[in-house]
Amino acid sequence: MALSGLDIYKLLPKTNCKDCGFATCLAFAMALAQKKVSLDKCPHITANAREALESAAQPPIKLVTIGTGSHKIEIGNETVMYRHEQKFYHPSAIGFLVEDAFSDADIGKAISDIKKLEFERVGQVISANLICIRNSSKNKEKFISAVKKVAASTDLCIALDSSDPAAMAEAAKAVKGRRPLIISPDAKSAPEFAKIAKENNAPLAVTCTSLDEVAQMTDAVKKAGIEEVVINLNEKSPSRKIQGFTYARRAALKKNFRALGYPVLAFTQQADPSLELAEAISYILKYAGIVIMKGRDKDFVFPLLVARQDVYQDPQKPVQVEPKIYEIGKVTKDSPVAVTTNFSITYFTVAGEVESSKVPTYVICCDSEGMSVLTAWAAEKFTAERIADTLKKSGIEGLVSHKKVIIPGYVSVLSGKLEEVSGWKVNVGPREASGIPNYLRNWK
């Protein structure tokens, strides 16, 4: 959160000594607020004031990078509480737990399952991001061997979860180049694990049971030289956890409270896979930077990844479908032709209703820059000329033996002009998509 000129003024010496070249401290403060001048111009600034001013210039929630190369994940650096205020920037990383107490074969199976969790949806690839190896065997050798196995068989990011500092140190060293996330087991051991993170140039997750503890520990590990910290708030109830995440985000964004200005990590607790899915989605919606779960069946993971994709859509930038001809059902040269816009929701709604009409139909999406019908019409992105142009370029003339096109009822006003410029006969369809099945069944 940027400081105002007056906020900055309060931190300056207020002596009006003019050493900075400005007539007064207030004038200097105003120039600082507008970023027109560097703080270095003031030779008398106190160390505390400098720290406060420099930290105010940092993003309120630290950006944390886990992993390297094309699979690296970046979390944090968020700016709003609600996505409608702007957008959520860095999609939550989705990770899966692998326990070193599993048999070798089971670990291998888990890794290969997790690697397959990759899907394509609305033109984007959505996939799992991370494997968290937990030292549940309490055996150092087993832990190291599991970590090495994971590292050797996948490029996914790695998180290390062990309460044994010796095991952690060796595991971190074994995957040093991979920039793994080191998860400390509790607050009191955070400084010791910070040392391991520091030696291996890795981010550190501090595990705490309250936000007070979090604030103390993030401060302590920062002093130990760890900049990139993740908060792991160990609350039993999911709602308490979300309350904690909400407090942390709000304190960082509204109060610029640095000690809570880090992304948060959530482990799921529910054993039932459907409930675990519900729990994981709640964390994605409510501010988690990383969610680590146990279940890895694709029937659960696919909807989870889609939920993340949905929530991290930019609300100001509508999702678009490719402007082209979509064939719905077994179309023939006598099938109806309907046009609509290329706003994804408009298209999906129309397509769904056409499908339920059971009348095979060509649906042509005009490039309306992703606007819905009425918005596009008002913005002149869905005009007679544009529709005529789309009809011509789409090649639909070669696919059907008639020249009749259905337009949305809301833009019936375009009929005359469209007939004139396109040479197609215009049929005015229903205003709402729900009227489509009935309309198509009676279309001739």
Place this chain on the structure above:
Amino acid sequence: MPIELVKEKYSTPINTVEIGLGAQTVKIGGESTLPFLFDEGSMPNAPIVAPEILDCEPTEWSESLKGPFGDSMKDPVRWASKCVKDFNAKILCVRLQSTHPDYGGKNADHVIPIVNAIAKSAGVPLIIIGGGDDERDNDVLPKVSQALKGENCLFGIATQNNYKTLAATCLADGHSIIAESPIDINIAKQVNILISDMGFDPARIVMHPTTTSLGYGMEYVYSIMERGRLAAFIGDKMLAMPFVLFVGSEVWKTKESKESGAAQGINWEVATAVSMLQAGADLLVMRHPDAARTITKYIEIAMDRGGNK
């Protein structure tokens, strides 16, 4: 370093709407905080799931969705009882699909005995939804409303362009009403105002902000609900209505739920429902009993304040 927490305290809670009579009454709404943030306000009534049944045998439901109901779906009264007895429904949504011209265009004479029998045998509060054809709804719903006079049902759906008939009949017969808007906060408020202007108690309106499935614009609804809630909490009384979402009917239209086996469809419904709960949903109308069971359990877990007083 002393910790600086910012607690949000809101001035206006959401209205509480009661559906049904006596010991079976279901209360929705009443919250004074964003979902499940119990440090900052209360949620006196847990959100609730209403299974959705049709008044006729569904012709378009996928096998994985029909499976759990077996042949009870041939008779809406048995279907309703199954939801209550086997799936533990505390409230039920009946969609009068048969009145729609595409599904038979049945008249009130056909529907009323069915609805009456359901009301009698199910013994839980009812949500009655028209078939979705404005003309047919305006003919059938008033008669059904009258047949259920005094039962304190929740009727829908009123829209900006078609609300008068339903509002007038609900007013006369003592029912609450669902006011729908097309993912638009201004229209949501407008419909609530229009209905209230007819003398309808605003505390008997439930808002439907439009439902969209996971992967089909769920996030638009999510954000509209958050915006509506925040406006209501700081005093906009014409947005202080509980939210109803028709999750089941939207989810089971998608190809992801229909074409990939039961598990994916169920999880698609769970994922959509939980997102709506985290946006402030009070009443979820759902279809698959497994999804409904998971969400009911989820609500129980989410309502657990974890030792916080």
